[in-house]
Amino acid sequence: xxxxxxxxxxxEDQPLxxxxxxxxxxxxxxxxxxxxxxxxxxxxxxxxxxxxSPGFTDRFKTRLAHRRSEQRWRQVIGTLVLxxxxxxxxxxxxxxxxxxxxxxxxxxITTAISYFLFxxxxxxxxxxxxxxxxxVVPNFVTPIDLFVILTMVSGVGFLCILSIWRINRVPQGx
Amino acid sequence: xxxxMAWVIQAQQGSDEAFTNLVDAYQKHVYNLCYxxxxxxxxxxxxxxxxxxxxxxxIHRYDRKRPFATWLLSxxxxxxxxxxxRRKFSMASIDQDEDEGGFELPDxxxxxxxxxxxxxxxxxxxxxxxxxxxxxxxAAIVLRYWNDCSEVEIAEALNLTVSAVKSRLHRARRExxxxxxxxxxRSKPERRPNESPAF
Numbered sequence: 001x002x003x004x005x006x007x008x009x010x011x012e013d014q015p016l017x018x019x020x021x022x023x024x025x026x027x028x029x030x031x032x033x034x035x036x037x038x039x040x041x042x043x044x045x046x047x048x049x050x051x052x053s054p055g056f057t058d059r060f061k062t063r064l065a066h067r068r069s070e071q072r073w074r075q076v077i078g079t080l081v082l083x084x085x086x087x088x089x090x091x092x093x094x095x096x097x098x099x100x101x102x103x104x105x106x107x108x109i110t111t112a113i114s115y116f117l118f119x120x121x122x123x124x125x126x127x128x129x130x131x132x133x134x135x136v137v138p139n140f141v142t143p144i145d146l147f148v149i150l151t152m153v154s155g156v157g158f159l160c161i162l163s164i165w166r167i168n169r170v171p172q173g174x
Numbered sequence: 175x176x177x178x179m180a181w182v183i184q185a186q187q188g189s190d191e192a193f194t195n196l197v198d199a200y201q202k203h204v205y206n207l208c209y210x211x212x213x214x215x216x217x218x219x220x221x222x223x224x225x226x227x228x229x230x231x232x233i234h235r236y237d238r239k240r241p242f243a244t245w246l247l248s249x250x251x252x253x254x255x256x257x258x259x260r261r262k263f264s265m266a267s268i269d270q271d272e273d274e275g276g277f278e279l280p281d282x283x284x285x286x287x288x289x290x291x292x293x294x295x296x297x298x299x300x301x302x303x304x305x306x307x308x309x310x311x312x313a314a315i316v317l318r319y320w321n322d323c324s325e326v327e328i329a330e331a332l333n334l335t336v337s338a339v340k341s342r343l344h345r346a347r348r349e350x351x352x353x354x355x356x357x358x359x360r361s362k363p364e365r366r367p368n369e370s371p372a373f
Binding site: 012032041043044046047049051053061063064 | 190194197198201202203205206209210215218219222223226227230296297299300303315319320344347348350351352354355358
């Protein structure tokens with residue numbers, strides 16, 4: 001039996017003209033397959049909205065309060081673990097150094113001063129090296145090369161910003 | 175600005191009372207979606223509550239350009255789909271509780287008891303058949319026929335394309351009809367003379 005176009009009319013909920021309705025009616029009397037589509041259509045169109053039992057909002061409020069309390073406890077315990085862990089780690093890492101510093105203060109002060117001087121001289125050397133580079137590089141790099149390099153760097157920067165934006169885009173539907 | 179949007183804005187600013195108003199306004203639709211998806215009143219209640227909790231926690235992410243109902247139903251549909259997948263994964267077949275049904279669907283406007291009994295049976299049968307559909311197809315059917323969502327809204331809610339929604343709805347309805355025919359092989363729709371049952 002040819003189900004077209006009756007099946008399409010039924011499956012797509014198309015609005016029908018009186019003649020089409022009449023044709024469909026005649027077809028449905030003979031065709032079990034299309035009649036079952038029509039029956040399931042009827043059931044879908046007459047189906048009711050089911051309501052929850054009374055007091056849904058009150059139960060929600062209770063659940064929300066319970067969830068908040070749970071989260072608060074989780075935060076407190078998390079913070080406590082983090083602080084105690086951090087303190088333990090600091091004690092484990094810095095304990096021997098502190099103890100040594102108290103045992104021989106002169107040695108500790110000498111080490112600190114030498115470290116400070118090392119950082120200072122390193123920075124000074126870095127500054128001098130950069131100044132020399134800035135004086136020398138323009139002799140080798142043409143303005144066009146410089147333009148290309150700067151464009152590439154900007155491009156990479158733009159890609160980074162774009163990636164960060166895409167990752168942080170607000171999702172919908174949770 | 176309508177009242178609903180005012181509640182949404184207040185809820186985004188941290189007002190519990192405004193969010194409670196939203197719960198009041200949408201509980202029926204969310205619960206119905208969950209019930210049609212999961213098939214049991216207890217699971218539906220739990221899923222609906224969880225939907226509102228998730229919505230409350232993520233209300234700041236809600237884009238005001240979209241309809242709030244679609245956003246909320248999207249959360250509910252995704253939650254139910256996940257739940258059904260977990261249920262399927264844990265080998266607890268949904269067919270096992272097929273005959274549990276038993277949930278009363280009150281109808282105060284019933285024209286006569288016989289018709290009401292027949293419609294009630296049909297609704298129970300429909301609920302049983304819905305359980306056999308794929309979870310995403312089921313969500314599409316429920317959003318279309320119970321929540322009157324357009325194909326575009328269903329696509330937004332289920333993260334699908336509009337053509338995918340059309341094809342899923344078409345497939346699901348054909349499957350429903352097939353199952354309906356298999357369940358009631360000799361039944362004939364009760365129709366008035368010269369009237370199509372679908373219209």
